[in-house]
Amino acid sequence: MTKSGGRDGTERLVVIGGDAAGMSAASQARRLRKPGELEIVAFERGHFTSYSACGIPYWVGGEVSGPDELIARTPEEHRERGIDLRLRTEVTGIDVAGQRVRARAVDTGAESWTPYDRLVIATGARPVRPDLPGVDAPGVHGVQTLDDGQALLDTLARTDGRRAVVVGAGYIGVEMAEALIHRGYEVTVVNRGSEPMATLDPDMGRLVRRAMEGLGITMVSDAEVTELPTGDDGRVRAVRTKDAEYPADLVILGIGVRPETSLARSAGLPVGAHGGLLTDLAMRVRGHRNIWAGGDCVEVLNLVSGQEQYVPLGTHANKHGQVIGTNAGGGYATFPGVVGTAVSKVCDLEIARTGLREKDADRVGLRYEAVTIESTSRAGYYPGASPMTVKMLAERGTGRLLGVQIVGREGAGKRVDIAAVALTARLTVEQMTALDLGYAPPFSPVWDPVLVAARKATAKVRQGQPG
Amino acid sequence: MTKSGGRDGTERLVVIGGDAAGMSAASQARRLRKPGELEIVAFERGHFTSYSACGIPYWVGGEVSGPDELIARTPEEHRERGIDLRLRTEVTGIDVAGQRVRARAVDTGAESWTPYDRLVIATGARPVRPDLPGVDAPGVHGVQTLDDGQALLDTLARTDGRRAVVVGAGYIGVEMAEALIHRGYEVTVVNRGSEPMATLDPDMGRLVRRAMEGLGITMVSDAEVTELPTGDDGRVRAVRTKDAEYPADLVILGIGVRPETSLARSAGLPVGAHGGLLTDLAMRVRGHRNIWAGGDCVEVLNLVSGQEQYVPLGTHANKHGQVIGTNAGGGYATFPGVVGTAVSKVCDLEIARTGLREKDADRVGLRYEAVTIESTSRAGYYPGASPMTVKMLAERGTGRLLGVQIVGREGAGKRVDIAAVALTARLTVEQMTALDLGYAPPFSPVWDPVLVAARKATAKVRQGQPG
Structure with a gap:
């Protein structure tokens, strides 16, 4: 038929x-x-x-x-x-x-x-193209398609601009800011939120902002872009917000899709x-x-x-x-859903998240305990051990894992996979404390940072319980 | 009371x-x-x-x-x-x-x-001290305690030996072989099994042997040590097996505990x-x-x-x-058990395992399908992407994950944690194909190597099913 x-x-x-x-x-x-x-x-x-x-x-x-x-x-x-x-x-x-x-x-x-x-x-x-005066001017670039990428590279090759403004501080904006720093630009990131990487809670996003500032990137927070003023040649020449104007030879729209x-x-x-x-x-x-x-x-x-x-x-x-x-094709398969995992990298900073942020939990009516711990990627005595911050959310009462955010250096990002699988399996943070994770000095402290966070979260969940 | x-x-x-x-x-x-x-x-x-x-x-x-x-x-x-x-x-x-x-x-x-x-x-x-002639001679060292480590370092500082023989090719033996190569020794590893790292299946252990041989380590397989002959000064001078004798200024016992x-x-x-x-x-x-x-x-x-x-x-x-x-202390906690996770590193080779090997599954009566895949640690186009081999065992019929072994370079070892959590949660390999693992080009191909293995294992499990 x-x-x-x-x-x-x-x-x-x-x-x-x-x-x-x-x-x-x-x-x-x-x-x-x-x-x-x-x-x-x-x-x-x-x-x-x-x-x-x-x-x-x-x-x-x-x-x-x-x-x-x-x-x-x-x-x-x-x-x-x-x-x-x-x-x-x-x-x-x-x-x-x-x-x-x-x-x-x-x-x-x-x-x-x-x-x-x-x-x-x-x-x-x-891509989101905000309805702003100047958004279609030459020098304003999206970065969603290969054609976008080629157009941007053509602009970079043709012009001798020194100042770039990135609008938006999500992962594309953050990655583009770094890419332009590598190309010798002075880079300003104009962000509507209080901290970059709104996929993280602000306390974790702050760690990303500090790292970006450490690279020499100027971070502008809580700023709403109102216009992209153009020069006599019709090209973009600045990014204007309600409060200020940031000169720009190049503007990248990293506002999302x-x-x-x-x-x-x-x-x-x-x-x-x-x-x-x-x-x-x-x-x-x-x-x-x-x-x-x-x-x-x-x-x-x-x-x-x-x-x-x-x-x-x-x-x-x-x-x-x-x-x-x-x-x-006549077979059978399903896609059960996601748990919200994402990783990204800015220079040697690795940024990862999975599950719910505090505001996600609030929105769907989940009560939670949140803990944050500092640990290292390897045994403290092993060369190359680097600091790592892990934030963990657990449901109040049940102790079910709700989310994990990690900011660190080498070896930090993919640790989020541990939490991604635990979320899929609906493990509690207490169950997580017993996880048999790979340990050897070049790979982890004897308590993996994720386990350290799980232990602290377990203690907090238990504290809140009667008896 | x-x-x-x-x-x-x-x-x-x-x-x-x-x-x-x-x-x-x-x-x-x-x-x-x-x-x-x-x-x-x-x-x-x-x-x-x-x-x-x-x-x-x-x-x-x-x-x-x-x-x-x-x-x-x-x-x-x-x-x-x-x-x-x-x-x-x-x-x-x-x-x-x-x-x-x-x-x-x-x-x-x-x-x-x-x-x-x-x-x-x-x-x-x-430590296992085999009952061999010469095992207590000067120059024969275990490496289990800090005192052992200090004694070995004293020997290394005192003597001008050039040839070391490591007995045993488990993770301690393998790590010690590398440590001695770094110190300029000619190193021979004498191993009772067919491949090093008996914690892996032999097909995966072979990858480790090749890497060790690539470092200049001489690997002797299927060899049973019969004696540690000593010289006139009473110090160990060789390791003797049934078939051969390997001169040694230093012998490390890495036979386990x-x-x-x-x-x-x-x-x-x-x-x-x-x-x-x-x-x-x-x-x-x-x-x-x-x-x-x-x-x-x-x-x-x-x-x-x-x-x-x-x-x-x-x-x-x-x-x-x-x-x-x-x-x-009057509280309450339990240790539910392990899934058998271990990671180790030989030079830039990362070696990991969790769950059951083929022979473990055989021994406890579990029937399984085994698959092996090759992938990379990062998106193929991203700098530093390195090859990785993943072997996966799934129970016949149910498709439950039984074990994973990984041999690769940077970023390979800790991927075993994904499988460790999946084993704890008793996930099937088909459930694993939908895992929401962290993806970005610096961290993973768009299909993480563990997912690629899970897909192949799923196909093999389904093939074996009626209908």
Whole structure:
């Protein structure tokens, strides 16, 4: 029973979006179903497929030599595997009742309808472009796509600017600030919040701010940008806030992204409070048996808060694609949700978080105890041992782990994985004190910093208990 | 109701053994009970307390400057905290019925009885000294205690030997081989097994052997030592096996340790199949309400195999001490068991394991699927990405994770913690494929190597299933 009109009763899978989620889904479906069984058509409006947007700051910073290195799989490789990939082709409409999509060739403007039996929506995210005077002026750059990265590098090569202002102090803003310091810029980061990395509690974000200031980055907090004034040549020349103006030869917008769901909304598909598509555990769009969605255009269930959340991360997009491709290929897989893990690096500072921050717990009605400890990455006597701060939240009463934040140097960031697994398994902090973690002097003190935090959290939870 | 005859009804806690488990227990009990409530007496036959035996290879190798750095807490510090610590005093008998111990001053030979209300046995381990001709000759060294380390360093300083033979290729043997290479020795490691690091499956141990050979270490496999021939001066001059003789100016015994339980056995306390004391979850010696035991003299429950195991590791000893001290101090804590995690480092090679090896699973009747994958520590395009091999065992049918082994470079070792927590939580490899692990290019490929292994293991488990 095919509606796609495929030859010989072959069904057709249509994928909208040629990046991580979409092409992982296409590839996995292809692994399970031969071209004679399932035709796979993928539409991508840009020039590239399957690239690592997370790598763009390192490309700009010079640690990665070129955009090719960021491409996991080229269009040719996808085509060789039997995926009918149509680049520079934008899907402009989804006809859910008619099971077809309308696509437009970007270069010619020609439009046509393509029927589908199964549909994957992987339209990704679009960067937040604040509605500010000057936001479209030359010299103002986003850093979401490879094209963005190339445009920024072109600007860097062409101009002899000395002063850069980064708007936003999330992980992209922080990474870009470092990349520009490496390129010899004077860098100012203008941040709406009180501390950078709002994915951390402010007491932990403060450690990041100090490290950035130590690099020579000027950090401006609690600042709302009102305008990006331009010069006589039309180029951006400053970033203006309510209180001050910061001269800029270059402005980077690191304000984050929103789910790109205009197409899906127009088709009447369900979106959540954060603007992302809502799916079930098999990554099917809710209420639709033959439409899947994944990657930066969907909301995901946070297993700790019990609520949907928007977490645009390549690692989730790849997992979604794998699950979608398995299901669309006739197999069975689920994506149970996330616990909110993220790591990033600023110079030699490693920053990690998982689970809930204090304000997340407050918002969903969870009462908690919070503790913070200082420890080291290795046995204190072993060369290279470096300080590490671990903050841990545990539910009041039950002692269930709610979240962990870590700021330190080498060896700090990936320790968050211990907490990520513990959150998934709903361990209590007291159960965590007995975890059999790897110990040897080059790897850890005899009590791993995560265990030290768990011990302190356990004591605090027990203190609050009657008897 | 005190039997110790303490002043004013004060109870007395006696601790036998002044290293990690014993002194952690004493310190924790002291935190919970003031000197007026609980008298704490600790006997230690050596000169030192609370030191890191795991650090000795680094001291010999020169990465750590002196023994003081390996001492976590000095005798004076313990005494200041109100612990009556008696160094150079060996306990020679336990009278369980009479609730007292007999102690002998090592220097004077004077003996006396000390009554107790609560007793902690933390007698540690003794190195395996094979019953071989020449084993006690000058030039043959163990590396279990600070005294051993000092004796070895004295030998290294005094003699101008060039050839060292290490007997045994467990983690101590491997670490010592590297330390001696750093000191300019020609090093031969004579190993009874087919590959070094018998804590790994041989296919993973092979990777370690190749790395050691790459350092210039000569690896002799499947070799049984029969004699340590001595020269005219009485010093060791070679290591002889059934098939060959290896000239040696210095011999290191890295054959491992056994639980030191002769005292406990004499007192009629229960020991298990591996020679260690048997305890309950509160670390009480089975059948005894007021005697606890922990550290290198006890067996621990392996939560994966369901059987007792002997795992002499400082990290367990510290946890035992913490649990014992809490209980002996009137609180409540348990030690649920281990999953068998261990990490070590040879030059820049990181070696880790947790859970069961193939032969462990075979022995306890678990059927399994095993997979091995190659991946990298960071995104492939990010500088410093290095190869990593991950082997994973999953139970046939259920897919429950049974074990993980990792051999790689920087960033490989502590990834085993992910598996250690997953084993504790009894996750399946399919559940692991959805783990929300930290991802950013400097930390991991978009699929963490542990996830890649979990995916492959999931596929293999599913393959074996009907339907």
